[in-house]
Each structure stands twice: as C-alpha cells, then as structure tokens.
Amino acid sequence: MTSYTRPLPDLTKRDLSSLRDDFPILNQQVKGHPLVYLDSGASSQRPVQVIEAITRYYERDHANVHRGIHELSHRSTTAYEAARDRAAEFFNATRREEIVFTRGATEGFNLLARAWGDANVREGDTILLTEMEHHSNLVPWQMLAERKKAKLAFVPVIGLEGKLDADALDRLLTPDVKLFSFTHVSNVFGCVNPVTDLCRRARAKGITTIIDAAQSAGHLPVDVQAIGCDFLVCSGHKMLGPTGSGVLYGRYDLLAAMPPFHGGGEMIEIVRWDRSTYKAPPMRFEAGTPSIAEAIGLHTAMDYLCAVGRERIHQHDAELVALARRGLGALPGVRLLGPAEGGTGLVTFVIDGVHAHDLSTFLDERGIAIRGGHHCTMPLHKKLGLSSSARASFHLYNTHAEVECLVDAVEAAIKFFAG
Numbered sequence: 559m560t561s562y563t564r565p566l567p568d569l570t571k572r573d574l575s576s577l578r579d580d581f582p583i584l585n586q587q588v589k590g591h592p593l594v595y596l597d598s599g600a601s602s603q604r605p606v607q608v609i610e611a612i613t614r615y616y617e618r619d620h621a622n623v624h625r626g627i628h629e630l631s632h633r634s635t636t637a638y639e640a641a642r643d644r645a646a647e648f649f650n651a652t653r654r655e656e657i658v659f660t661r662g663a664t665e666g667f668n669l670l671a672r673a674w675g676d677a678n679v680r681e682g683d684t685i686l687l688t689e690m691e692h693h694s695n696l697v698p699w700q701m702l703a704e705r706k707k708a709k710l711a712f713v714p715v716i717g718l719e720g721k722l723d724a725d726a727l728d729r730l731l732t733p734d735v736k737l738f739s740f741t742h743v744s745n746v747f748g749c750v751n752p753v754t755d756l757c758r759r760a761r762a763k764g765i766t767t768i769i770d771a772a773q774s775a776g777h778l779p780v781d782v783q784a785i786g787c788d789f790l791v792c793s794g795h796k797m798l799g800p801t802g803s804g805v806l807y808g809r810y811d812l813l814a815a816m817p818p819f820h821g822g823g824e825m826i827e828i829v830r831w832d833r834s835t836y837k838a839p840p841m842r843f844e845a846g847t848p849s850i851a852e853a854i855g856l857h858t859a860m861d862y863l864c865a866v867g868r869e870r871i872h873q874h875d876a877e878l879v880a881l882a883r884r885g886l887g888a889l890p891g892v893r894l895l896g897p898a899e900g901g902t903g904l905v906t907f908v909i910d911g912v913h914a915h916d917l918s919t920f921l922d923e924r925g926i927a928i929r930g931g932h933h934c935t936m937p938l939h940k941k942l943g944l945s946s947s948a949r950a951s952f953h954l955y956n957t958h959a960e961v962e963c964l965v966d967a968v969e970a971a972i973k974f975f976a977g
C-alpha cells in the first residue's frame with residue numbers, strides 16, 4: 559500500500575546513514591557544533607516525506623472529514639481513512655475498525671481508563687501495572703482507582719537492569735485483577751519486555767491486557783495478533799510522525815462493548831434533546847474534528863518505517879546501544895541502567911557526583927541533545943535511589959560517530975565536574 563501522497567522508493571537498499579539526508583533538521587549547527595540529536599525517545603525527528611505529505615495535504619486537499627459532500631471533503635476523508643487502513647496493516651489488526659486515532663499514547667491511556675475502566679473496574683478490583691511504567695500508564699489508573707475504590711498493584715523491577723520479577727507476576731495475577739497494562743520497551747531501561755508471554759499469562763486468567771508501544775512502535779515490528787494483547791497505544795511523534803497523532807488499537811468486541819470517551823460531533827447516530835445514540839467503533843471514539851493532517855503524516859511515517867524495515871531499525875538501535883554501553887560503561891563513576899544485553903533504542907546512566915541536568919547542559923554546549931531528569935518515571939527513580947538520570951536515545955538516523963561523540967563529551971564532562 560502506498561501513502562496518499564508520493565510512493566516511497568525502495569529504501570531497503572539504501573544505507574541507513576544515507577537516509578539521514580531525509581531528515582533536514584539534523585543538518586544544522588547548535589552552539590557552533592554539528593547537532594547530535596540523541597533525544598528520540600522523547601520525540602523523534604521526521605523525514606522530509608512526512609513534512610511534504612502534510613504540506614501537500616494543506617495546499618491541495620484540506621477540508622473537514624466525514625461531513626461534506628464536496629470534492630475537498632471527499633479527498634480529505636479518503637486520505638484520513640487510508641491512514642487508518644495503513645495503521646491496521648502496520649499493527650496487523652484483524653480489521654480497520656480496531657484502529658482509533660488519538661493524539662498520542664497519553665490520550666490512548668486516558669480513553670481506556672475512562673471508557674473501558676469506568677465500565678469494567680469495580681470496587682475492590684485490582685489494576686496491575688509494572689514499576690517501570692511511564693506516568694501516562696500510571697496516573698490515569700490512579701484516577702480510575704480513586705473513582706472506583708479499586709487497588710493498584712505493581713510487578714517489581716529487579717535492580718538497575720530493569721528486569722521484571724517473573725516469579726512475583728505469578729503471585730500478582732490474582733482473581734481480583736481486571737487489567738494488566740505494561741510497556742513493550744521501557745523508556746528508562748530500554749529493555750524489550752516479553753509481551754507475548756505476559757499477555758498469554760494474563761489471558762489465561764481472563765485478565766484484559768494493554769501494551770504501551772510508545773517506545774517500540776517506531777523501532778521494531780509490533781504485531782497485535784502475535785502479541786495477543788487486547789489493547790495497544792502509541793504516539794506518532796515518537797515514530798517519525800507528527801505531534802498530536804497516535805493510535806489506539808483495541809480488539810473489536812471490546813471496543814464495541816465500550817461507552818464513548820468524549821461526546822460531540824461525528825461520534826453519534828441520533829441526537830435528541832435528552833439523549834443520543836452512538837456510532838460503532840472507531841467513530842464512537844473520535845468525537846469532533848480529528849487531527850486529519852497528523853493522521854496523514856503518520857500514514858507516511860508508517861510507510862517510511864516499513865520501507866526501511868523495522869527489523870533493520872531494531873538491529874541498528876541495538877548496535878548503537880551496545881556501542882554506547884561499552885563506551886560509557888568504561889568511564890569512571892558511570893553506572894548504566896538497563897540490561898547488559900538485548901537493550902534497544904536508548905541508554906540511561908548516572909554519573910557519581912554529576913547531576914543529569916548539569917550533564918545535559920554541558921553536552922548542549924557541544925551541540926549534543928540528551929534528556930536529563932526522571933523521564934516521567936518518578937516512583938521508579940525513587941525506588942532505584944536516584945533523583946534523576948541521563949538518557950541518550952536513538953533512531954535510524956543516528957550514527958556510530960555520534961555515539962562516539964557522546965562518549966567523548968561525557969568523558970570531558972566527568973573531568974570538568976571533578977574540578
């Protein structure tokens with residue numbers, strides 16, 4: 559399937575380093591140095607093909623979707639719905655109606671906590687998470703638990719490697735657990751959790767599962783049928799797509815049994831003064847004017863990721879992580895988080911005596927963008943005894959030379975802060 563805009567050339571033959579030229583933002587100097595962008599875990603950059611798709615849509619075809627009978631509305635609706643087909647194929651959903659467009663992973667979780675959670679979680683029930691979840695897969699469940707007088711439980715994380723405690727999971731999958739929601743790839747450890755196995759174990763006990771694919775969808779193949787999850791959420795801006803775009807996948811029977819999240823135009827069938835009836839999914843969950851250009855841009859981003867090859871991106875990420883771990887791990891006072899092997903996409907570390915914010919500022923002076931802080935995992939950082947950590951995160955456009963540049967700059971920082 560090609561994108562609504564220009565078909566992409568075959569990128570599988572092109573060297574990844576040459577694809578870097580597709581990302582115009584990377585070709586700039588920051589503070590007198592070539593930009594080294596190592597913050598794709600927070601938000602990736604987007605290729606020119608995605609930027610052009612959005613521009614062309616606005617230049618030629620924009621109108622509201624699903625409501626007009628005129629030509630532009632028809633074009634816009636066709637493009638928006640083609641993006642849904644693309645997402646269904648990208649995640650291997652069984653049908654296109656299982657794809658709901660959202661503004662990102664956070665909105666996906668809030669939708670599920672309200673629409674699925676309010677209908678299915680009762681007083682005394684337990685919502686099971688893991689200790690490595692991003693706040694977006696924690697706070698909406700805290701709010702649901704408060705509304706419903708339900709409980710939260712957490713699969714523990716073992717040590718700085720961030721391994722999930724599999725033995726504890728057996729104990730934690732008790733009859734009162736209604737939901738198990740967990741991340742595919744941790745935004746702190748970079749570990750790839752065994753999602754298929756975790757879903758199988760939960761399903762065997764009748765527990766509904768949600769996968770947080772925010773850090774995986776743009777980096778490795780994600781197949782909802784192979785994983786066997788009930789729901790999955792992700793953010794377009796982390797997978798080479800626009801901000802304000804995202805996907806919620808839901809098994810159709812579950813979506814069809816859920817009440818709406820937001821009320822308003824386009825999600826209704828018949829509206830009376832006192833009550834309304836609602837459309838079937840996915841429209842039931844897309845009230846009002848959706849993020850049309852964003853869905854179209856995300857379509858091209860998914861085309862791009864598939865044209866490059868998600869296995870290839872995964873392998874490239876893993877190579878960069880291994881290189882970074884070797885280099886950073888050899889520096890004095892550096893402690894690495896995440897698994898020694900098998901990590902992907904990012905490396906998180908702490909340096910004795912150097913605050914992550916000071917390190918980030920030091921690196922920024924050299925044109926290197928990393929993230930310092932708690933990475934929206936405050937309770938996890940507290941458990942690990944850390945107030946903050948530094949994180950370098952990669953995408954297909956990053957190079958070995960950039961990782962070496964990072965390691966050299968961190969070494970310089972250690973010397974600088976040692977006085």
Ligand SMILES: Cc1ncc(COP(=O)(O)O)c(C=O)c1O
Binds near residue numbers: 664694695741770934
């Ligand atoms: C693992 C994980 N889940 C969820 C999110 C939330 O994504 P967004 O802010 O795009 O909604 C992030 C963002 O960093 C993340 O890393």
